[in-house]
Every structure is written in C-alpha cells, then in structure tokens.
Amino acid sequence: MTGIVALYIFMLAAFTGYEVISRVPVILHTPLMSGSNFVHGIVLVGAMVALGSAHTPLEKTIGVIGVLLAAGNAVGGYVVTERMLEMFKSSGARGARKGSH
Amino acid sequence: MPAWASADLLIQASYFVTAVLFIIGLKRMSSPVSARSGILWAGAGMAVATLITFLYPGMSNYELIIPAMFVGGGLAWWSGKRVAMTDMPQMIALYNGMGGGAAAAIAAVELYRGEAQGYATSTLAVAGGLIGAVSFSGSAIAFGKLQGLITRSVRFGGQQILNLLLLAAALILGVLIAAHLNASPAVVTALFVLALILGLTMTLPIGGADMPVVISLYNALTGLAVGFEGFVLNNAAMIIAGTVVGSAGTLLTQLMARAMNRSLGNVLFSGFGDTGGAATGEVSGSLKPIEASDVGVMMAFAQKVIVVPGYGMAVAQAQHKIWELCQLLIDRGVTVKFAIHPVAGRMPGHMNVLLAEAGVPYDLISDLEEINAEFETADVALIIGANDVVNPVARTDKGSPIYGMPILNADKAKNVIVIKRGKGAGFSGIENALFYLDNTRMLYGDAQKAAAELIQAIKAVG
Numbered sequence: 201m202t203g204i205v206a207l208y209i210f211m212l213a214a215f216t217g218y219e220v221i222s223r224v225p226v227i228l229h230t231p232l233m234s235g236s237n238f239v240h241g242i243v244l245v246g247a248m249v250a251l252g253s254a255h256t257p258l259e260k261t262i263g264v265i266g267v268l269l270a271a272g273n274a275v276g277g278y279v280v281t282e283r284m285l286e287m288f289k290s291s292g293a294r295g296a297r298k299g300s301h
Numbered sequence: 302m303p304a305w306a307s308a309d310l311l312i313q314a315s316y317f318v319t320a321v322l323f324i325i326g327l328k329r330m331s332s333p334v335s336a337r338s339g340i341l342w343a344g345a346g347m348a349v350a351t352l353i354t355f356l357y358p359g360m361s362n363y364e365l366i367i368p369a370m371f372v373g374g375g376l377a378w379w380s381g382k383r384v385a386m387t388d389m390p391q392m393i394a395l396y397n398g399m400g401g402g403a404a405a406a407i408a409a410v411e412l413y414r415g416e417a418q419g420y421a422t423s424t425l426a427v428a429g430g431l432i433g434a435v436s437f438s439g440s441a442i443a444f445g446k447l448q449g450l451i452t453r454s455v456r457f458g459g460q461q462i463l464n465l466l467l468l469a470a471a472l473i474l475g476v477l478i479a480a481h482l483n484a485s486p487a488v489v490t491a492l493f494v495l496a497l498i499l500g501l502t503m504t505l506p507i508g509g510a511d512m513p514v515v516i517s518l519y520n521a522l523t524g525l526a527v528g529f530e531g532f533v534l535n536n537a538a539m540i541i542a543g544t545v546v547g548s549a550g551t552l553l554t555q556l557m558a559r560a561m562n563r564s565l566g567n568v569l570f571s572g573f574g575d576t577g578g579a580a581t582g583e584v585s586g587s588l589k590p591i592e593a594s595d596v597g598v599m600m601a602f603a604q605k606v607i608v609v610p611g612y613g614m615a616v617a618q619a620q621h622k623i624w625e626l627c628q629l630l631i632d633r634g635v636t637v638k639f640a641i642h643p644v645a646g647r648m649p650g651h652m653n654v655l656l657a658e659a660g661v662p663y664d665l666i667s668d669l670e671e672i673n674a675e676f677e678t679a680d681v682a683l684i685i686g687a688n689d690v691v692n693p694v695a696r697t698d699k700g701s702p703i704y705g706m707p708i709l710n711a712d713k714a715k716n717v718i719v720i721k722r723g724k725g726a727g728f729s730g731i732e733n734a735l736f737y738l739d740n741t742r743m744l745y746g747d748a749q750k751a752a753a754e755l756i757q758a759i760k761a762v763g
Contacts, residue, residue, distance in 0.1 A: 268373035
C-alpha cells in the first residue's frame, strides 16, 4: 500500500465515521459509543500479528500483554453492547422481553 | 502462485469483508429499529478477521497467542455479563483502555525491534503508541473514578504546566525515535512511561460529571491509535475500523460536550465537573412538600404526565417501579411520556438504556427537542432524581455556571412533582430554582420507595 493510497483510505474512512454517526438519536449514544469501542477491538488482529512475529523475550512479553488487552477490548465490547441493545424494543414487542439479571 | 500468496489474498479479501461488516454494523447501530442486529454484523466481521489472522504468513508463537486470547477474552466475557446496567459507562472505559493499551503494545513491539522502516511508518508507530498509552492510563483513571475507587480529584497549582511539560518531553522523545536519531530501547521505554504518566495526570483533575465526555474522547483516541498502528502493520481492517471509530468518536465527544454547553477544552482544562462548584444566585420562595397519596390522585386524573428521570433514579434502581407506575397510568388512559435530557445520567443515552432495561418501549421516550414544546400541555411533570437538567436558571441567570445549557422546560407544566432524597443541590452544586416555583411540590424520599407509594396511591383511587 503506497503512502498516498493509505492517505485516501484514511480520509474516506474518517468521513464514513462522521457520516455514520451524524444522524444518531441521543437514545443510542451510549450503545453506539460501546459499539464503536467494540469495533476498535480489531486491534486484536494487530496484536496477534505483533506477537506472532515476536522473537526476543521482551517482544513476546509485550506481545502477550497486547493480545490479552486486545481480546478483552473485543470480547468485553461485544458483550456489553449486545446486552444494551438487547433491551431496545418498541411497544409492539412489549411483554416479550426476557430479564437481563 | 505460491501458497503464501494465495493465503495473503484470502487474508486481504477477509479484511475487506470485515471492514464492510463493521461499517454496516455501525450504521445499523445508529437507528433504534435495527440497532440490535448492528452488533451482530460487527461481531461477524470481528470473527472473520480474527480467524483469518491465524493464517498470516510467518506467524508463530501460537502457544502464546491462543492462551492470551482465551484469558483476556474470558475475563472480559465474565465481567461484561455480570456488570449492572448502571455501571456500564465505567466498563466501556475499561474495555476502551484495554484497546488503547493493545495499540501501545503493538507500537512497543515494533519500536523495540527497531524495524520500522521509513519515516512515515516510524512516525505513525510513535504517534499510535503515544496516543494508545495515554488512552490506556487515562481510561483506567476514568474507570476508577466512576467505580468509586478514586474519590478525590487531585488538583494542584501548575498542573496544566506539568501536563504540558510531560507532553513536550514525550513529543521530543517521539521525534527522536521517528526521525531515527535515537531509537534505543531506553528512549522507547522513556516515551511510553511519559505517555502513561501523562494519561494519569490529565485525567485525575477531571470531575466525575465530566467523565462521560472524557471516556468518549479516549474512545476516539484509541480508534485513532488503532488506525495508526494499522498503517504500521499494513493492515487495512485496522486502518479503516480505527479511523472510522476515531472520527465517529470525535463527533460523539463534541455532541456530548455541546449538550453540556461546554467546550472540550473547558472539560479537559478546568476543574468544574466536580461537586462543590460555586453556588451562585439567590432563589426566592420556599420548598413545598407533598404526600404521595396527593400525587397519586393528581396523576390518576391527569391527561398527560411527562416523566423526567435523572441519575437519582438510576442510583435508587427505581426504573422498574417507575415503569410499573406508568403502566398503571397508561391503563387508566393517561398519556405518559419520558423526557430525556442529553446528559441525564452518566452518559448521553445512559438513561435510555436503564429505561429500556425496565421494559419501557423506546417510542415513549423523547429527547429534548421533541418534548420541550409539550410541557405546556402536560398536567404533571414528574422529576425523578434529576436536577441541573431542569434548572430554569440555565435560561435566566447569566452568572450561573450552567447558563446557556439547554434544559427540559419542566417548569412549564401545570404541576411539577420532584422526587428527591434530600434538599441538596445537583452535581454542579447550583441551587435549583425549579424547586421553589409555585407549581412545584417536593416528594422527599428514595425514588424506588416513592414510586412504590405512588403505585399504592393510584391503586387506592381505583
């Protein structure tokens, strides 16, 4: 990937993020923040690659910490977002919800 | 075609699919109707990317990768399933900080290895590492504050100067590394230590009320760090997902700061978001208490009741009782609506999540712009543990710290009932003029107990 192509990707992705969120109702702000928190859990693949190519003990130690933290970000982000969104029902679906505790 | 080349093509194609799934997922999460499926789309994208990464050419250390994934993921799964809805904001902060830490770890591996070729790559590695480390330690402090582990806001003279010095020192080290002048392990270590300290000292002085904005900011920063490390690793999925979150998170942070009528700089660099702020403005009139039974009758025979929940409702876990109360009213033919201020609760939308948890359908919930004109036609505005967001001084008193903040016009309702534990002021420490109005009555007590009493009162009306 050449530098200029990377720059284009960066620009387009930045506008995409802005567009996706610009019309969001306030009631979804917290779930959406949580959802975007999950999405940057993609750092997991980077951490896997970093650890996968580590040679020295220092690199391996940092790599393991990276994978641990990244897996926590991805899994935790998914679980809490899913739990929050699980509860969004319109009045049509009233009574059909299951308890979350 | 050699085997590694076809594997590479498969990996690139999978990352492309992941990026598409993430964007569709986020898009679906921005509407209440499709929000629940949004996380499934994004989750599918994450699963595809994670699995395909095992095929990465030249990968080794699987005996470390797999256990680390299971331990990190398992702990997060366990904690994420257990956390109460009221504690969601700090869990988001925690998981976000972990992402920032992971981005910093990737940068550290690359920088210690000293393989970052080219000035652009090393600059991005340094920038991502710096931002990720600040987000990591800053989010940890945010978690500690909201969880009640850190109760004091540490402030001292010259704090901003110290922060600036730390930042300047970190930037100088960063330039040394990025420009390949001195990328020795000692310099790299010093960079990360400075960044971690900066995250601590930046976040410690910020008060609890401002924490949501800060968490949102760190969320955006983590996204940016992930995007930068994506460039370093030449990983398109990380670049796109990280950048999308970076820009979306920045916008969200601005929306939240604006809803509180503050600039982002003001949140970060002034110490207002804490209790004990200046209580200005004299209020005339007196607090007029009322009995639950009288409120019950008032609401039972009302045409329209607007409920304004605040953090007090969340603390008392009263949302279930409140919804039970509202269902009784709806069955009697009363129109019931919920009015949510953008910063009610601990985060924008936090109150909606709590109401949704209690089973309140989202179409009964309105935000500020939708509902404000309706207060004039409401017979009763029921304020539950909300304070600053209904304080009319925000409209009238130029000297008040919350002057100019958009508020819910609860004072326009024919009757205002305030359920409140005691006579204290709100988060900002400002006396609430609403409580002293002629059409306002105070129902003192814990929100859950008060709601139960109101239910009894309405049932007694028959």
